[in-house]
Amino acid sequence: MRSASALEPGWHAGLHRCRQARHPPMPDPECCAGDRRGRLGRGAKGGGMNAAPANQKAGHEAGGRPLRLAMVAQFPVHYHLTLYRHLAHDPAIDLDVLFMQKAWADDGFEPDVNAVIDWGVEMFAGYPSKIFRNFSPWRNRPGFWKFVNLGLIWRVLTGPYDAVYIHGHNHFSHVMCMAAARLGGKKLILRNIAYNLGERSKLKRMARRALYGALYALPSVCLYIGRNNKDYYRDFGVGEARLVHAPHVVDNAFFTSEVTRLAGREAEIKASFGIEPGQKVVLFCAKFMEKKQPLRAVEAFARAGLDDDWVLLMVGEGALLPVIKKRVAAEQYERIMFTGFLDQSRVSEAYAISEMLILPSSHQETWGLVVNEALNFGCAIVASDRVGCVPELVEGRTGVVFPHSDTEALAAAIKRLARDPEFLIACRAEARDVISGWNVDAYGRALHRALGIQPS
The missing domain is CATH 3.40.50.2000 (Glycogen Phosphorylase B;)
Structure with a gap:
């Protein structure tokens, strides 16, 4: 299996939608x-x-x-x-x-x-x-x-x-x-x-x-x-x-239509992200900023020790992205892939191929609308105890909650879902039912x- 640094150059440029250069100021219309x-x-x-x-x-x-x-x-x-x-x-x-x-x-x-x-x-x-x-x-x-x-x-x-x-x-x-x-x-x-x-x-x-x-x-x-x-x-x-x-x-109707649009295209979508057809996906989808704890997500996935048929897909942009890429390369972590920012249609593809979403935020995650989006695609959820939507959308139904400062607990939560297929299926089966009323x-x-x- 190729490392993240080997995977990125061939496909990252096509997905990256952020324009890093500062544009000339737009007028401030009245x-x-x-x-x-x-x-x-x-x-x-x-x-x-x-x-x-x-x-x-x-x-x-x-x-x-x-x-x-x-x-x-x-x-x-x-x-x-x-x-x-x-x-x-x-x-x-x-x-x-x-x-x-x-x-x-x-x-x-x-x-x-x-x-x-x-x-x-x-x-x-x-x-x-x-x-x-x-x-x-x-x-x-x-x-x-x-x-x-x-x-x-x-x-x-x-x-x-x-x-x-x-x-x-x-x-x-x-x-x-x-x-x-x-x-x-x-x-x-x-x-x-x-x-x-x-x-x-x-x-x-x-x-x-x-x-x-x-x-x-x-x-x-x-x-x-x-x-x-x-x-x-x-x-x-x-x-x-x-x-x-x-x-x-979130716009449940839009995401429901995306589920229909993308049905049966899993192998094609995985290939576009550099993922092999038989591999299963753990998804991180957030801004690469301190409170979202993307580095903890990477380290927990590495510590979980999952088999080679699991990959971590890191979706998002932010100041911490180059820091985390360097850490992944230095530690020689494998099966960790970065997409950069994805727009609404492309992020739907990331949800559609994922088994679970992880949201390890440390503070000020007052709700976590990314959880709403992922549940529309039937993803299981791993969320920290600082994610605001946990009582309504996660706890006891769609996934696992872990202490926000405990990397080992996050690794254990990922491992539990990955290695207990019945539990993973049960969480995913609850997802769309839970989100339907929201x-x-x-x-x-x-x-x-x-x-x-x-x-x-």
């Missing part, structure tokens, strides 16, 4: 021009919105107009597109999605992966959206002052909305939009997916309770994605009456409850 002109009024220079798909809202208006909802987010994230598009077709909701910036940075550069990423999807299609000017001089850096969107804050305060949905509260614009929504008499919905897993000093916990306790008094409803997130809200004094479960979801329709129903929209 808005995305579209078909809904004149709708935005004051605070929305340019007066245009990206058009939503045609739907049947006129019929709903005959019995009472749709609820006017503004969703405030930093910038488009591919995981959220299915939510925006679903709500754009909802006859009970008249949606505007208001962004603080076009991407993480002006040029689309993402520091977590040290590259400009092309997800292979249209980020602004299928829902009405607007990008507001960001006045922050620190717009291309992390931190509280990254987003200072005066027009957005004014729009939330004065716009014709019944409710404002804000994703997160980590920046100046988030906090000011929360205050503006309340001052403007709108119903405020907050979605913050944080959790309390992990060590914090007593002083930090006290400071957070004082600050966030006041902040969390503002929303009418707080949406939680799972048990760990709910416990987080409760820790800051949010009562049960203001909590609504809104599941963290879909965009369930999210839409939850948002209706949060907004007080009665079932039709």
